[in-house]
Amino acid sequence: MSVSDAALAARVEAWIDSAGCSVGDVMRITRAVLEAGFAPAGVKVMVEHPAGDDASELIREVESVGVGVLAEEAAELNGRLSTTGAELLFLIRKGFVEADLLPKAVGFLDRFSAVDVAYGDSVTVNGLPRLRPPFSPMRLRANDYLGPVVAARVSALRRLGGFRPEAHRAHVLDLVLRAHAEGLVVALDPQIMATEQLTRDDFAETSPSQAAVVAAHLERIGVRASIEALEPFVRRVRYEIEGDPLVSIVIPTRGSSATIAGRDRVLVVEAIRGIIERSTYRNVEFVVVADAETPPETVEALEELCGDRLRMALWDAPFNFSAKMNRGAAVARGDYLLLLNDDVEVVTDDWIESMLGLAQQEGVGIVGAQLYFEDSTVQHAGQIYTGGVAGHAAFGWVGGRDDSIKSMNTDHEVSGVTAACALMARELYFEVGGFTLALPGNYNDVDLNLKIRATGRSAVFSPSARLYHFESKSRDPRILESDLTTLQGRWARRMQVELYSRML
Numbered sequence: 001m002s003v004s005d006a007a008l009a010a011r012v013e014a015w016i017d018s019a020g021c022s023v024g025d026v027m028r029i030t031r032a033v034l035e036a037g038f039a040p041a042g043v044k045v046m047v048e049h050p051a052g053d054d055a056s057e058l059i060r061e062v063e064s065v066g067v068g069v070l071a072e073e074a075a076e077l078n079g080r081l082s083t084t085g086a087e088l089l090f091l092i093r094k095g096f097v098e099a100d101l102l103p104k105a106v107g108f109l110d111r112f113s114a115v116d117v118a119y120g121d122s123v124t125v126n127g128l129p130r131l132r133p134p135f136s137p138m139r140l141r142a143n144d145y146l147g148p149v150v151a152a153r154v155s156a157l158r159r160l161g162g163f164r165p166e167a168h169r170a171h172v173l174d175l176v177l178r179a180h181a182e183g184l185v186v187a188l189d190p191q192i193m194a195t196e197q198l199t200r201d202d203f204a205e206t207s208p209s210q211a212a213v214v215a216a217h218l219e220r221i222g223v224r225a226s227i228e229a230l231e232p233f234v235r236r237v238r239y240e241i242e243g244d245p246l247v248s249i250v251i252p253t254r255g256s257s258a259t260i261a262g263r264d265r266v267l268v269v270e271a272i273r274g275i276i277e278r279s280t281y282r283n284v285e286f287v288v289v290a291d292a293e294t295p296p297e298t299v300e301a302l303e304e305l306c307g308d309r310l311r312m313a314l315w316d317a318p319f320n321f322s323a324k325m326n327r328g329a330a331v332a333r334g335d336y337l338l339l340l341n342d343d344v345e346v347v348t349d350d351w352i353e354s355m356l357g358l359a360q361q362e363g364v365g366i367v368g369a370q371l372y373f374e375d376s377t378v379q380h381a382g383q384i385y386t387g388g389v390a391g392h393a394a395f396g397w398v399g400g401r402d403d404s405i406k407s408m409n410t411d412h413e414v415s416g417v418t419a420a421c422a423l424m425a426r427e428l429y430f431e432v433g434g435f436t437l438a439l440p441g442n443y444n445d446v447d448l449n450l451k452i453r454a455t456g457r458s459a460v461f462s463p464s465a466r467l468y469h470f471e472s473k474s475r476d477p478r479i480l481e482s483d484l485t486t487l488q489g490r491w492a493r494r495m496q497v498e499l500y501s502r503m504l
Helices: 005-010 023-035 053-064 074-083 101-111 138-143 152-158 169-179 207-218 267-278 296-309 321-331 351-359 424-433 446-453 481-494
Strands: 012-017 045-046 070-071 088-093 095-097 117-124 149-153 185-198 226-231 234-239 247-253 257-260 263-266 284-291 311-313 336-340 344-346 366-371 378-380 383-386 389-392 411-413 422-427 458-469
Touching: 005 012, 005 101, 012 023, 012 095, 023 045, 023 053, 023 095, 023 185, 045 053, 070 411, 074 152, 088 101, 088 152, 088 169, 088 226, 101 117, 101 149, 101 185, 117 169, 138 152, 138 169, 138 207, 138 234, 138 267, 138 284, 138 411, 149 152, 149 169, 149 185, 169 207, 185 284, 185 296, 207 226, 207 234, 226 263, 234 351, 247 267, 247 321, 247 446, 257 267, 267 284, 267 296, 267 344, 296 311, 311 321, 321 446, 336 424, 351 366, 351 458, 366 446, 383 446, 422 424, 422 458, 446 458, 446 481
Parallel strands: 012 045, 012 088, 045 070, 117 185, 247 284, 247 336, 284 311, 366 458
Antiparallel strands: 088 149, 095 185, 117 149, 226 234, 257 263, 336 422, 344 458, 366 378, 366 422, 383 389, 411 458
16 A cells, blocks of 8 residues: 555545345455555444344454444444544445545545535446436435445534434434535535445335434424335425415416317316316416417306416417416416416326425425326426536336436426426515516526526426326427527526436
């Protein structure tokens, strides 16, 4: 070991979680850590019940390579944390670290001194990438996506008070949730850190332990919610609605008709009929911005459907989606605006609750839904911005398909969401100036999302809010070159590299 390597090793310590691993796997993980340049004295294997007979073989093997053992108990972990001379602690979970982990990870933390906790990308044993997003607190509540290597400054962990006994089997998730709540900086280091051992089945009661940690975190920060297990390590967090806010559903229309599933329908009438018949959230009003040529019988049908919950706004100018939505927002009385195309059909009854609960969370600016084409393939799972243009995540995927970090089953931060179905606070809509009139047909929602994110708020995608969107049944789908030029003139520098949906 060179002098520089020895100096680097003196700054770090690695703790290897042995839960769910065979003795052979633990030893392969341990050897990879040692080969990456960690000094044996700075490597510890966390073992549950180390005094038990079941752990004797593992302890014997670990000690044979000069590595120590820690009981996976908060008191012992905190004892080691309080005495270590290391500057950085690497927590290793079910993965074989890369040989160049130390220069990459330590170099990242040296370069970004404000970062307190970092995690990175990985590959599977088959060589497939697992590319993670920038820190995503909403996603983390639903799924511990952090991966096999998490590095933290020891000073930061000490400031947090170390490990909690209640977080047994979910210490990393607990630490990162607490770090974020305390204002510490958690960041993605977008480099391959390890080869990951994927586990689909629960082990050592890890999944319920994670759910308990999330529930405790939400209680600490004053968020009322229930947690529903979807599959091992994946949860749906149902946020309790604060109050009973009026939601204004703003729908632009010209009263178009189309044939859907072999049946002729007036799009806006059937969209609203479906909302009234299926939606479980009742405190809504319908703000319909109708072109002057909207057939009178369509208006009459809307009045009959909605009663006193209908607010009609006339549009008698050339087509301009942005201006129509701004007019609707001005007429709306609700605390929240649900921006909605007229060519949709509700799939999940609690779609409004799903979106509204998220929109009420601290730091969230706008919430979007999962949209399907008529053939049930995915049309929208969040927007993707790359190379100065925008697209949709998971576009054309077969329903039920997911990526390896569970993006199609978890609420999570995205670059943006389509205004075909998006919910946000009315006050925020006007704070950012609503839709820009410079983008009358396309990309106006991209501009809106980026304005919202520029305030420090996030855009969140919810797979629990699902609708069909009969895309382009009611408008010309062509994109004007002038729209793209305008968008890039405003935001090109913010749209070069997609970070949130790197697996979609």
